[in-house]
Amino acid sequence: MTDAAISAEGLGKRYRIRERVQATTLAESARTGLAVAARRVSKRGRLERKDFWALRDVSFQVDAGEILGVIGRNGAGKSSLLKILARITEPTEGTALVRGRVGSLLEVGTGFHPELSGRDNVYLNGAILGMRRSEIVRKFDEIVEFSGVEQFIDVPVKRFSSGMHVRLAFAVAAFLEPEILLVDEVLSVGDQAFQERCLGRMHEVTRDGRTVIFVSHNLAAVQSLCDRGLLLDGGRIVFEGTVGDTIEHYLTSIATTSQVSVRERKDRRGTGALRFTDVAVTSSEAGPVLVGGDAEIALGYESDAKPKHLFVSIAVAGPLGEPLFLCSNELSGDDLADATAVGTFRCTIPKLPLQPGRYSLNVFAQLNGVIADWIEHAAFFEVIDSDVFGTGRLPPSSHGPLVLQHSWSAEGAERDAATRASASHG
């Protein structure tokens, strides 16, 4: 064996659908037990179909000090892989050798209790993440300073804003010092400035020669942090290489799937009580979407019954999956009470402020507080060049993906003009 920090050999994780979906009571168990036994007697092998492999045949190595980015769409097996390496759950097959102390960060602030003060929660969360008491005592001041919530450290966290909550939680995690760090999509929380500080902190961590496995939907973050990439799809490794190549592969693969109609998509989450059937992005005149033009996003759907307490949202992301903006009926205050069992939701965005280019959108629906359907990269749309300012110019794309319509004016004062005139004379 080489000096790999992690080497995985044929890892697989099988879930029994029975265990995942159905209510777990004795009566259920007796019923399914009988059903399974009956099926075993009648038709051998039918049982296999009830299995679901979240991960299969996964073999890879991570060298010490290397930072591996794992990407893939929802349900590709990224989280299952991390959970196996973090020893939260056991693999069904295969082995992995892990050299060194492992710290896992699958969620920030696990175990935070709202009734306890910030100080108490730092100690508690630190202990949960595997820090010793003495270690937390030593780092306590640094942790609190990094979080920026010094004044409130003795206040119960239930009085914290959600931003403060996340910052304190991340601060504890940021001072974890394992030899191997497993990180799952934790940077998607918190404000932009804090996210950057966290990324900076992670860069520091990795400069110390620590091995990191980083899972994220934010491809820009993956690109900036990782050396190597691993692309998972349907529980298998479909590509392994430099981080740039891996991202490119991923983008091509999602561009291909988005041609599959939304109705046929399998990589979705939620109960399915309401399902999106198609997604179309057009201008309000059903033509191409123009920079600064009015856009309409139509989401066709089907549901089991007339949807109630409906919450629908569309998240628009840039080419690398970087989040740009969110539209939801909750934000706009439209209750969609007229929605029938089958129909179309229409979201109108006046003066779409996007640069020319290709964007993707995630669609999400919640019924009575439960996720009904959630598809990432449900569709792509192209924004076409348009002379929105009437000057034939658009801002350079290096200044970000937005094009805001705006105007200028100058307000002069007589004295200023006089001063300038005299200055130019002198």
Added chain:
Amino acid sequence: MRPIHALQTEAGTTVIRPTSGWVPPRFGELWHHRQLLYFLAWRDLKVRYAQTLLGAVWTVFQPIALMVVFTLAFQRVGKVKTEGVPYQVFVLAGLTFWNFFSRAVTVGADSLTANAALVTKTSCPRLVIPLASLVSAFVDFAITLAFFFIFAAWYGTYPTWRIVVLPFALLLGVGFIAGFVLLLSALNVRYRDVRQALPFLIQIWLFLSPVAYPISLLGPRAARLLTLNPLVGIIDSVRWSLIGTNGPSPAALAFAIVISIVTLVVGLAYFARAERTIADLA
């Protein structure tokens, strides 16, 4: 291939591989995370008393209230003979332990589901979670016990040399409770029926245990039948060491010891076996 979930070798290499069947409990991990045990128990206690005016008074309130009810019901109506100590003291001695048992079991059985995030999002050893709930219940017990000594002294009953046996009697009780809690908490992850059935079971169990009445009140056949309940031997031992009432019969004591050991072993073994799927089910 040895059926060990993760082998910590000299080089600090962890081997992750599937296991099957019965595996040994992960005592090493538990020891490594012993501080977490303390932090979780401390959280339980602190959260419970945060924003309550009376704090620890609530801990002793429940046994006192039951003692008053039993006194009115059994003493005034039935005139129960309680082996030479005032009825109130007799009942409170039993209730002090009973309350520990019922609280530890109720909270412990639900501990893994109540802390689902710890189970599904962190790699802290699962054993810590039910055991922490046991530790916090034990702290409550210590407070109640301190109150009991004051109460008994008020009635002129003082501890004697027998008190040196108390730790052993408690060890027996804690062993039984720990095994029972481990078994129930792991079962509850798979079958939520446990949580539904438990309050009922505990209610019945109280009347099948010599808390409100001495076992000597019963006829020999009923007494022998009741001895199948391991709490008979445990409660009689605890009460004997506290206030010098009749100790358990040798049969009851022997039975309690055997059942406690068996429960502990079965609880640990089942927990270790169920542990590998807890994260997938919680």
